[in-house]
Each structure stands twice: as C-alpha cells, then as structure tokens.
Amino acid sequence: MTKKDLLTIGHTALDCIITVDEFPKANTSSAINSMKNLNGGAAANVAMVAATMGLKTSLVSAVGGEFKNSKYAKEMINKGIDIDSMIVVDNETTPTAFVFTNSNNDQISYFYWGAGKNFKNSKTPDKTIAKSKAVHLATGDPDFNWKCGKKARAEEKLISFDPGQDLGMYNPKRLKEVIGDINILFGNHYEIKRIQNSLNLDINGLMELGPQIVVKSCGEEGSKIYSADDKIDIEAIYKPAVDPTGAGDSYRAAFLSKFLNGYSLEECAKFASSVSSFIVEKKGCQTNIPSLVEATNRMKEFY
Numbered sequence: 310m311t312k313k314d315l316l317t318i319g320h321t322a323l324d325c326i327i328t329v330d331e332f333p334k335a336n337t338s339s340a341i342n343s344m345k346n347l348n349g350g351a352a353a354n355v356a357m358v359a360a361t362m363g364l365k366t367s368l369v370s371a372v373g374g375e376f377k378n379s380k381y382a383k384e385m386i387n388k389g390i391d392i393d394s395m396i397v398v399d400n401e402t403t404p405t406a407f408v409f410t411n412s413n414n415d416q417i418s419y420f421y422w423g424a425g426k427n428f429k430n431s432k433t434p435d436k437t438i439a440k441s442k443a444v445h446l447a448t449g450d451p452d453f454n455w456k457c458g459k460k461a462r463a464e465e466k467l468i469s470f471d472p473g474q475d476l477g478m479y480n481p482k483r484l485k486e487v488i489g490d491i492n493i494l495f496g497n498h499y500e501i502k503r504i505q506n507s508l509n510l511d512i513n514g515l516m517e518l519g520p521q522i523v524v525k526s527c528g529e530e531g532s533k534i535y536s537a538d539d540k541i542d543i544e545a546i547y548k549p550a551v552d553p554t555g556a557g558d559s560y561r562a563a564f565l566s567k568f569l570n571g572y573s574l575e576e577c578a579k580f581a582s583s584v585s586s587f588i589v590e591k592k593g594c595q596t597n598i599p600s601l602v603e604a605t606n607r608m609k610e611f612y
Contacts, residue, residue, distance in 0.1 A: 312440055313391060314364040314569055318457050319352030319447030320425060321370035321381070321395075322404040326554060326592050330412050347593035348381050349406055351473050352447035354558035354594045355565075358584065360388040361598050362566035367391040367441060369434045369457075370449075371424040374399035394437040398424035408554055416553070418474060428453040433460045443467035443569055445561065446491070448475040451483045458490040467569070470520075471495035471561055472504075481507050485518065493568075494520040495561050498527045522574065526560055528553075532582065534574045543578040546586040546611045555594025560585040563604065583608035 324347045333339035348357075356368040368390050376382055377397060385392050401424040409417045428450035434457070438444060444461040446454045446468065454470070461468050468491040472479060476496075479487070485508055488494060494515065496504065501523065505511060508518070512535050515523055523535040531545040550556075563584035567577040584604045591597040599607070 312365070312442070313367045313437075314442050315356075315359050315445060315565060316367040316369065316434075316437055316441035316443070317352040317356045317359070317445045317447055318369045318434075318454065319449035320350035320404050321353035321368065321372055321376070322350030322406050322420075322425075323347075323381075324349030324554070324594065325405065325407045327407065327409045328411075329409055332409065332411055332415075332417055343592075345592055347596060348384070349555065349594045350404065350448075351471070351558050352445070352449065353381075353385070354555050355445055355447055355562040356390050357385070357388060357595050358559045358562035358598055359566055360390050362563055362584070362601055362604070364566050364569065365389070367394065367437055369394050369396070369437060371396040371398060371404075371427045371431065373397075373402040373424045376403050379403075391437075394434040396424070396427060396431050398427045401427070410554070414550055414553055420474075425449065433457050435460060438466065439464055441466060443469070443565065445565065446470045446472075446487070447558070447561075448473040451475070451479045451487070455483055455487050455490075458487050462490040467492050469493035469495060469561070469565060471557070472500065473557065476500055476503060479507075484508065488515065489519040491520050493522045493524065493565075495524045495557075495564075496526070497557060498525055501525045524561075524564060524578070526557060532560070532578050534578050536574060539574075541575050541578065543575065543582055544612075546582050546607065548586045548590055550589040551591055553589050554592075556585040556589050558594060559588040559598070579608050579612050580604065583611070 407419040534541040560581040564581040587599040
C-alpha cells in the first residue's frame with residue numbers, strides 16, 4: 310500500500326433525500342415534494358471531496374455485500390480512493406440515511422445502520438492507519454472511532470474528529486477519551502455547544518483536553534477557528550442553499566486538504582467555505598463537488 314495523505318473512518322451510506330413543506334406532527338402525514346437517491350455517508354463525503362482536492366485518500370467503512378460491485382464503489386476507485394480496507398458484511402446492506410428537509414431548511418434524519426452495526430466488533434485498520442499522514446474520524450461507532458483514534462495517536466498521526474449527528478451516541482466518558490486523542494475538533498455551532506455542555510468545558514477547556522484547533526461552522530454566519538494563538542472569524546460565501554446536506558463534510562475535507570499542505574488556518578477556512586458553497590447549490594452531498602480550480606477561483610473572488 311502506498312502512503313496516503315488522509316484516511317477517513319466512518320459511514321459510507323446511501324442517501325434518500327426528501328423535501329417537504331413542513332414536518333408532520335405525530336399521527337399525521339405530509340406530502341413529499343421531491344425524493345432522490347444519492348451517494349452519501351459522512352466519511353465517504355469527506356473522502357470524495359478530499360480526493361477531488363488532490364489528497365491521496367483511503368476510506369474505511371462498514372458496507373453491505375452489494376457494495377463491492379456498486380456504482381458507488383466504482384466512483385470511489387475512479388477518484389483514486391483506496392477502499393481495500395473496507396469492512397464488508399455480506400449478509401447486510403450498506404447503511405442508508407433518510408434525510409427530510411422542510412421549507413426553512415431544517416432537517417430531520419433517520420439512519421439505518423445496516424452493515425454499520427459491525428463496526429463495534431471489527432479490528433482497527435492498523436496497516437491503513439500506519440500508511441496515512443492523517444486520520445479523520447467521522448460519524449460512526451463511538452467505540453470503533455475511539456480504538457482507531459488510540460491507534461492513530463500511538464502512530465503519531467494528525468487526527469481530526471467530527472461526531473456529527475452521531476454525537477448523541479457518545480457518553481461523556483467516551484467523548485472525553487476520543488477528544489483527548491485528537492488534534493482538530495470539527496463541529497457546527499450546535500454540536501460544539503453540546504460537547505461543551507456534556508463535558509462542562511469552555512473552548513479553552515476543550516483545547517486543554519486535547520485538540521489544538523477547534524473549528525466551529527455557523528452556517529450563513531460563517532465559521533470560527535480557535536487555536537492557542539488566535540480566534541479567527543471567517544465570513545461565509547453565501548449561496549442560497551438548495552440542499553444543506555453534506556456542506557459540513559465538504560468543509561472538513563477542504564479544510565484538511567489545505568491544512569495538510571501547510572496553509573494558514575485562515576486560508577484553510579476560506580477555502581473550506583468556498584468548497585461548501587458549491588455543495589449546497591444542488592441536492593445531495595456529492596453531486597456538485599467543485600474542481601480545485603473552481604473552488605480556488607471562487608475563494609479569490611469573494612475574499
């Protein structure tokens with residue numbers, strides 16, 4: 310296995326993206342305005358965007374037996390993503406997300422774990438971790454992420470973590486253990502606040518616990534990057550969101566693509582904002598990934 314820049318660990322999933330005018334109350338129904346079946350999964354989203362931005366990327370997910378010959382797998386291979394260490398569960402299906410978005414761009418998601426239930430008892434991908442410069446822990450099983458983080462820390466890798474919508478699966482003890490091993494913590498404003506409340510820590514306390522950098526995305530209000538040296542506020546490149554799904558994952562991938570190449574935190578965040586502004590212009594997490602040139606040009610034009 311050749312050396313890789315980034316290994317992403319967590320879900321590869323199939324996304325069923327549904328739009329409605331409003332969410333139904335209990336025991337009522339709501340008409341569906343549109344429905345699309347698309348590629349997704351937080352770890353896979355990060356891998357696909359990172360590979361497009363030029364990183365040599367590996368992906369470890371728990372997928373169903375059907376995945377090996379799927380169009381999705383072929384797209385990953387065509388992007389140059391190494392999927393040789395995937396956890397393939399022949400008698401299960403690949404995890405599937407059902408994402409409902411209303412007219413206010415609020416979201417409700419249902420997630421069928423399928424093969425993802427096998428994360429918990431799977432062995433850590435030690436060889437793949439050893440061959441990677443950095444490891445990103447995305448949505449997935451808390452225990453598996455913790456084990457992979459421990460291994461990556463022992464191997465002195467750069468580690469980033471974004472629990473995303475799976476944050477509620479982490480009890481305070483496990484959350485503290487994972488955060489204690491990482492270098493960069495990603496989250497939206499709601500998730501970072503929830504982490505702070507769970508651990509009873511402010512931003513400085515979080516950084517004392519483990520990460521040297523905390524990146525908080527705030528939607529249309531941009532993003533805030535905290536480090537020992539500074540707090541940086543980055544204005545969002547506002548584009549009307551056709552579908553906000555996947556914006557956060559693309560932001561993480563783009564940020565890491567610059568960070569691993571030695572750019573400043575401000576430059577990383579501006580580039581990340583540019584890439585994510587493309588993603589929200591179309592439905593789905595991977596349907597409007599820009600080229601490196603397109604993302605760079607938009608960043609320069611806006612900032």
